[in-house]
Amino acid sequence: MSLSRLAGWLSRRAENLLVAMLLVMFLVFLLQILSRYLLNLPIGWTQEVSAMLWVWMVLFGAAFVIRDDEEMRFDLLYRGVSPRIRRGMTAVSAGCTVLAFAVALPAIWDYVTFMKVEKSAYLRIRFDWLYSIFVVFAVAMILRHVWIGFRAIYGPDTTETGKPGSAQ
Template identity: 25%
Template sequence: MLKQLKNVAGFIGTLSYGVLFVTFIFQVVLRFVFNKPLAWSDELIVILYVFSMFWAGAFMLKEKDHVMLDIVYEHLGDQGKRVFCITYSLIIGGLFLWAIPASYSYVSFMMREDTPVLGIPFAYVFSAFILFLAAIGLFYIRKLVILFGSSWKEEVGAVPHDPKNAESVE
């Protein structure tokens, strides 16, 4: 079931970015080859870009694909990594979940404003941001559950020492 949801999320993200790309090429051809610029294509590209970035950040990227500063983290022991993961999961997840009500209120408020050319309510344009906040917040709640469970070493990347394997860590 989870794999099917990931496939659907990947399809939606790929489709939105594909439509963005085709619209961009269409716009370039009309503007520079036929000297017939289109107003709606610029707006559609921006809307699809906003949607695609938040959608991909929420549902398509793995944690290791997000920007991370692991200079200190890599030099910590297993327990230190666990404390570090718990701390940043509480901070990041907490902030994202804390931001949902105010963000939802603002996005709902934007229902009264429409995009200039296509007339799409801005609430629809930025609704992917609410999904982004919720997905990342829930991801870190899940991570906290794992970090407080028995399989926390796998979550922090602890590798048992193996003298035959040069990549193992003590």
């Protein structure tokens, strides 16, 4: 299996996992509505599961599912400059992102590992397990932006095409 096929397969599995998390969150939300408003029997663990899944969906999705060309940008200035300047802007912003996450990573790690002392109220899930996705997200952002910066500096000039996957 080629590297691009493997990457495509892993990308689809990440999307599948994100969809599964969304489905579970939706079903738990429906259960919460049913139990609270129809049975008049509120259950607290459903709120915990919904909140935990929301955290995981946002960070997992940003780390592994959202592509670079799908991110929201304010590109009024970016579109008004030459392709060479765009590449420079992309490289500088990628470098700043890498630097920010790399500097923050030890503090992120410390905070997440410190949270092992706390547990959720109903399910008794340790908060370090819950927030471990934040460490994964930070590392993924570092790697992604190293690649974006590398592409901006050494890759082919694709800034004028405007095609998905180009260094925009």
